[in-house]
Amino acid sequence: MNRVLEVRNLHVRRQNRNVLQGIDLVLEKGEAAVLSGSNGCGKTTLLRCIAGLLSHETGSVSLLGKDWNSSEWKRERHQLAYVSQEQQSRDFPVTVEEMASTGLAGSRMKARERKNVIHKALDETGCLDLKDRYFFSLSGGERQRVALARCLCQSARILLLDEPLTYLDKEGRQAFSRLLEKIREDHGITILLVTHTEDDLNAAGWRRIHMKDGRLVSC
Amino acid sequence: MLELLLFPPVLRGFLSLLIAGFCLPVTGIFILRLNLLNLRFMLMHGVMLAGAIALSASLDPLLCAVGINLVLVLLITAMSRRSSIPTGGLTTFFMVICVGVAMLLIYKNRVPVQDTMNLLWGSIFALTQRDFYFLLFFCIVILLFIIFKYRQVAAVLIDPETAGTAGVNEPLLFYMIMILTGISIAFAMRLVGALLLDALVLLPAMTAVSFSRSMKSMFITAMVSGLIFSLGGFFLALKADLPVSSGVILVAGVCFGIIYLIRTVYEKNN
Numbered sequence A: 001m002n003r004v005l006e007v008r009n010l011h012v013r014r015q016n017r018n019v020l021q022g023i024d025l026v027l028e029k030g031e032a033a034v035l036s037g038s039n040g041c042g043k044t045t046l047l048r049c050i051a052g053l054l055s056h057e058t059g060s061v062s063l064l065g066k067d068w069n070s071s072e073w074k075r076e077r078h079q080l081a082y083v084s085q086e087q088q089s090r091d092f093p094v095t096v097e098e099m100a101s102t103g104l105a106g107s108r109m110k111a112r113e114r115k116n117v118i119h120k121a122l123d124e125t126g127c128l129d130l131k132d133r134y135f136f137s138l139s140g141g142e143r144q145r146v147a148l149a150r151c152l153c154q155s156a157r158i159l160l161l162d163e164p165l166t167y168l169d170k171e172g173r174q175a176f177s178r179l180l181e182k183i184r185e186d187h188g189i190t191i192l193l194v195t196h197t198e199d200d201l202n203a204a205g206w207r208r209i210h211m212k213d214g215r216l217v218s219c
Numbered sequence B: 001m002l003e004l005l006l007f008p009p010v011l012r013g014f015l016s017l018l019i020a021g022f023c024l025p026v027t028g029i030f031i032l033r034l035n036l037l038n039l040r041f042m043l044m045h046g047v048m049l050a051g052a053i054a055l056s057a058s059l060d061p062l063l064c065a066v067g068i069n070l071v072l073v074l075l076i077t078a079m080s081r082r083s084s085i086p087t088g089g090l091t092t093f094f095m096v097i098c099v100g101v102a103m104l105l106i107y108k109n110r111v112p113v114q115d116t117m118n119l120l121w122g123s124i125f126a127l128t129q130r131d132f133y134f135l136l137f138f139c140i141v142i143l144l145f146i147i148f149k150y151r152q153v154a155a156v157l158i159d160p161e162t163a164g165t166a167g168v169n170e171p172l173l174f175y176m177i178m179i180l181t182g183i184s185i186a187f188a189m190r191l192v193g194a195l196l197l198d199a200l201v202l203l204p205a206m207t208a209v210s211f212s213r214s215m216k217s218m219f220i221t222a223m224v225s226g227l228i229f230s231l232g233g234f235f236l237a238l239k240a241d242l243p244v245s246s247g248v249i250l251v252a253g254v255c256f257g258i259i260y261l262i263r264t265v266y267e268k269n270n
Helices: A043-050 A071-075 A096-104 A111-124 A140-153 A170-187 B002-006 B008-023 B025-033 B037-057 B061-082 B087-108 B113-121 B129-148 B150-158 B160-165 B170-192 B197-211 B215-240 B244-269
Strands: A003-014 A017-028 A032-036 A058-063 A080-083 A158-162 A190-195 A207-212 A215-218
Touching: A003 A043, A003 A190, A017 A043, A017 A190, A017 A215, A032 A043, A032 A170, A043 A058, A043 A158, A043 A190, A080 A140, A080 B160, A096 A111, A096 A140, A096 B150, A111 A140, A140 A170, A170 A190, B002 B008, B008 B025, B008 B129, B008 B170, B008 B197, B008 B215, B008 B244, B025 B037, B025 B129, B025 B150, B025 B170, B025 B197, B025 B215, B037 B061, B037 B087, B037 B170, B037 B197, B061 B087, B061 B170, B129 B150, B129 B170, B150 B160, B150 B170, B150 B215, B160 B170, B170 B197, B170 B244, B197 B215, B197 B244, B215 B244
Parallel strands: A032 A190, A032 A207, A080 A158, A158 A190
Antiparallel strands: A003 A017, A003 A058, A207 A215
16 A cells, blocks of 8 residues: 555635645655645644544545545554644643653553553653653654654554644754654654744655645645 | 440441542542533532422432432533533523522422421431441442543543543543532531532542652542541541530541641642
8 A cells, every 4th residue: 555645625614714725645655745834824734633633624635545534444543543733732741751652542551562562662762861850841843753752652644743843943844844754664654744943844746735824725 | 535436326337438438539529520620510509409399298318319319410411412502501501590499399298397407517416227238239339430531530530532432431431521520419418518528538639749750640549538527527526525526527637727828838839
């Protein structure tokens, strides 16, 4: 299966406004794409529709050849990981290890195996030393790395990232994009990243998709 | 003082308070994390409506409270998930409806004022044997839920959306959390009354949030705090001849105050 994500003629209407208008998008296995556009153009709505967090009026979204609303896909939903923009900013007692482990919340792995998977994912994203730290004491960049570790725990094949660069400085943005590139090479994950600071993303070879007024204008 | 425990209603009340003090703070954590403070307030009014129905129709007040709260949480959860109406607006609407209908029933059926006021105070010594077993059963359900579904519950509490994409049946779990919260409020109202139920449900959870650095330790701290507050409050009440609910809230309030102070000083120095 090379075609990992297929969006066809997607329309979304919210509060009497056409938020998405006839979106067509295909991503192949291991492909990485940056989706850019001005605020309010529909980037996050598209990402949330693909993640199954928003419903659409017409059109279709297929992930790994399965319709997003089918029972087949619902059983395999863990193959898609979504990192939201906000990263749950409300303060609450959660350690880094607990945060990463949410990627395995739906699995039936044994405790020891689970721990190994979590530690391996944290190690890959350079967060293993932080595992006992209080999550909300971390910097923006560290939080994003933990979110990636969570996605790796999940054994996701599709990674959707909503504005992960927003709270990072230039150095942080470059380090984060290097880490993403490494993960893509090592795991063959398909990545769709939403940003409005495309220039700071060190992502040579990434496909550039631009969005305007609910339509893809360059793809 | 301990000889009082030889009286079956006192012993039953004491054990009920300890069991509830240990288990109900779990739902206090749900309330705090999922920001259900408005909902809890509405559920308190739901129990008042249930009390008015029970007094008017000579029904079991506890069963009425559980039933009304169950209907309310299911209704509000379904409505808020299927529409764009804010949950705050829905809870306010149902809260007003509950109080209005309760007042109407009390007025029309000439329910004595004293009986109505008892709804606000609750009483651990008024629990029947059946109430006790019902509470015990419910608390076992809470414990089993949190033990066997811990990872999924933690994921939903951390971030419901990513829990859903990680393969957790988030809607089902959310409904279960809401149902347990609704029934907990019904039991807490019966035990310590509307005005003091936060001492049993919320203060141990708030203490745990201030005191813990991980989700697991937070649940354990909340449950142990609830047990200590209940135990301390019960004996303080017996010693100082106070209502038990006041004893619990005094102990809980003082402990929470001390822990809050310690945390503030610690954060200032680090």
